[in-house]
Amino acid sequence: xxxxxxxxxxxxxxxxxxxxxxxxxxxxxxxxxxxxxxxxxxxxxxxxxxxxxxxxxxxxxxxxxxxxxxxxxxxxxxxxxxxxxxxxxxxxxxxxxxxxxxxx
Amino acid sequence: xxxxxxxxxxxxxxxxxxxxxxxxxxxxxxxxxxxxxxxxxxxxxxxxxxxxxxxxxxxxxxxxxxxxxxxxxxxxxxxxxxxxxxxxxxxxxxxxxxxxxxxx
DNA sequence: TTAGTATTTAAGACATCACTTAATCTCTTA
DNA sequence: TAAGAGATTAAGTGATGTCTTAAATACTAA
Numbered sequence: 134x135x136x137x138x139x140x141x142x143x144x145x146x147x148x149x150x151x152x153x154x155x156x157x158x159x160x161x162x163x164x165x166x167x168x169x170x171x172x173x174x175x176x177x178x179x180x181x182x183x184x185x186x187x188x189x190x191x192x193x194x195x196x197x198x199x200x201x202x203x204x205x206x207x208x209x210x211x212x213x214x215x216x217x218x219x220x221x222x223x224x225x226x227x228x229x230x231x232x233x234x235x236x237x
Numbered sequence: 238x239x240x241x242x243x244x245x246x247x248x249x250x251x252x253x254x255x256x257x258x259x260x261x262x263x264x265x266x267x268x269x270x271x272x273x274x275x276x277x278x279x280x281x282x283x284x285x286x287x288x289x290x291x292x293x294x295x296x297x298x299x300x301x302x303x304x305x306x307x308x309x310x311x312x313x314x315x316x317x318x319x320x321x322x323x324x325x326x327x328x329x330x331x332x333x334x335x336x337x338x339x340x341x
Numbered sequence: 342t343t344a345g346t347a348t349t350t351a352a353g354a355c356a357t358c359a360c361t362t363a364a365t366c367t368c369t370t371a
Numbered sequence: 372t373a374a375g376a377g378a379t380t381a382a383g384t385g386a387t388g389t390c391t392t393a394a395a396t397a398c399t400a401a
Contacts, residue, residue: 135248142246143389144239147316154320160348173390175349194347194398202321209313216251216258217306247359264378277360279379298368298377 137208140184145169146177153187153200160196241312244288249273250281257291257304264300 140146149163164174178198181187185204190197244250253267268278282302285291289308294301 138242138246138251141242141316145389147242147320150320161346164348169389170391171347172349172351172392176389179349191348191397196348200320206317206321209317212245212251213310213313216254216304217310249359265376268378273359274361275377276362276379276381280359283379295367295378300378 134208134212136180136184137186137205140180140186143177143180145174146181149174149177149181150186150200150205153198154202157197157199160198163198238312238316240284240288241290241309244284244290247281247284249278250285253278253281253285254290254304254309257302258306261301261303264302267302 145167148167152158152163152166160175160178161171163178164171167174178187178189182189186201188199188201190199249271252271256262256267256270264279264282265275267282268275271278282291282293286293290305292303292305294303
């Protein structure tokens, strides 16, 4: 919980998550999308991984990073429910998406 | 967005929000629940207010703080939808709560 | 084995954050 | 008006976060 919110407090880290939401990327591919140094990006990736928001897998000399969406979703939704139990949980558009899925 | 996540990155500030989720409190009542100094709490309240997560109203010599649940809910839910558009948005229990409300 | 690429680790500089105490401001009430 | 309480502002200090460059590690391929 703490690590998740700490990880999300950085704009760069949120941007990394946004990239990974579209597709997996290697460390180098992620670093190429920012103007800061590779070690700096690597440190951000470590923070995200320690928060359980991304996973990494070494393939040869590359390290592939993937989004771990469940932890982010679960943490934020749980927190919203904890602090705002009576709040309208979602915007209409997302509610519409949800209706198309099988409710379990 | 940035201010919201920045505000939520502090355990003390999240705890303040949790208190305010139950009831409005004055600055002094909030400060009494923590071991840090009153000015420190006041600074945290400023951060929360600048993020739009709480509102304050001066009544006589007291300042009453209230949760502003909509901004928190909207920001976090929007963010979840942005990064995890295919994720199951809410836990079952909260989905149940939602079903009881009028969907608009 | 050697050179080159991908990535992380290490060390240190600099900025920002969170706290403290002291001072200030506002309001109440004797 | 003066004293006192509630709250914030100001100023300074120590801790934490984020960046850099340099070095180390791991893998690939000539």
